Amino acid sequence: MSVAHGIRTLGVLGSGQMGLGIAYVAALRAKVPVLLYDRSPEQVEKGLKLMDKLLAKDVSKGKIQDLEAKEARDRITIVGQDQGLKGMRDADMVVEAVSENLGLKQKIFTELSAECRPDAILASNTSSISITKIASATIPQGQTAASEAGQKSASRVVGLHFFNPVPVMKLVEIIAALQTSEATLNRAQNFAIACGKEVTTSKDVPGFVSNALLMPFINEAIMWLEKGVATKEDIDKTLRLGMNHPMGPLQLADFIGLDTCLAIQQTLYQGTGDSKYRPSVLLERMVDAQWYGRKNGKGFYEYKE
Numbered sequence: 001m002s003v004a005h006g007i008r009t010l011g012v013l014g015s016g017q018m019g020l021g022i023a024y025v026a027a028l029r030a031k032v033p034v035l036l037y038d039r040s041p042e043q044v045e046k047g048l049k050l051m052d053k054l055l056a057k058d059v060s061k062g063k064i065q066d067l068e069a070k071e072a073r074d075r076i077t078i079v080g081q082d083q084g085l086k087g088m089r090d091a092d093m094v095v096e097a098v099s100e101n102l103g104l105k106q107k108i109f110t111e112l113s114a115e116c117r118p119d120a121i122l123a124s125n126t127s128s129i130s131i132t133k134i135a136s137a138t139i140p141q142g143q144t145a146a147s148e149a150g151q152k153s154a155s156r157v158v159g160l161h162f163f164n165p166v167p168v169m170k171l172v173e174i175i176a177a178l179q180t181s182e183a184t185l186n187r188a189q190n191f192a193i194a195c196g197k198e199v200t201t202s203k204d205v206p207g208f209v210s211n212a213l214l215m216p217f218i219n220e221a222i223m224w225l226e227k228g229v230a231t232k233e234d235i236d237k238t239l240r241l242g243m244n245h246p247m248g249p250l251q252l253a254d255f256i257g258l259d260t261c262l263a264i265q266q267t268l269y270q271g272t273g274d275s276k277y278r279p280s281v282l283l284e285r286m287v288d289a290q291w292y293g294r295k296n297g298k299g300f301y302e303y304k305e
Ligand code: 3HC
Pocket: 054, 057, 061, 126, 127, 162, 163, 164, 165, 166, 167, 168, 169, 211, 246, 247, 252, 256, 260
């Protein structure tokens, strides 16, 4: 049976391209007040500028009225550095969208489970990390996973995987950890739908359905470039014009972020031991060189902004 999402206030952790996008669709489409926190004040400022730009573009294109944009903007509250995760206490759901690092995510979920209301949903926008592992970090000290408190705490954790750019991409992939309750799953799905998205569900396998299929494709394209089979332009053009992909795989890798692609591929490779997921040497070297793609101006291609 479907249940209402019941999210009156959403918390978002991280105001990078994903976190900001999630805040944007929640405030504009689901019309939910958003508490936005990022440990970098510069990143918050950058995120808010992007939010204003996106809203102004929607107004100029006649997609929304001035008033709707203003109301959406007013729904965003920045959580101060002095408050940190304590600022999430009023949230009915928190979506974590920080970088792809298991240790960091577990630390955040331990803290969130202590700070947030016991019935608040704790969601991760991770691209590939095990939701079950993240959920295990919420078990209160002195409790075991089998105890009532342990099970209750972990049962409210779910994967809520948005796609970049969040305002445009139609899908949210929902991932159930072994511990996720049916009620959590239903509320998360209904919230994603209220944000204007369609949903699919995936079991908690490395990379879920989406990245387990996408990343070998991107990696193979990088290996073909490495082998000199074709130029980067021709590899991308083949997929764009031959298969009607909106972006070629190398362009897409730059768009996602080469550091993010590498982190996902490492999770896939470590999690399965399958050599088809082994990251290409060229990708590793590009990340060593800090060529992260579109976000910092250089990847397979160069970007002015
Ligand atoms: N943020 C918000 N909106 C954006 C945007 C961004 N970064 N980039 C483009 N848009 C909007 C534009 O404003 C425009 O909106 P409009 O319809 O209101 O005018 C619309 O998208 C189309 O943009 P453009 O006309 O400028 O350009 P394109 O037609 O080339 O579309 C694109 C751009 C939507 C990014 C398209 O190239 C595309 O769909 N690319 C593939 C993206 C993709 O595969 N994303 C998934 C990545 S995998 C992932 O996120 C999972 C993670 O775990 C790795």
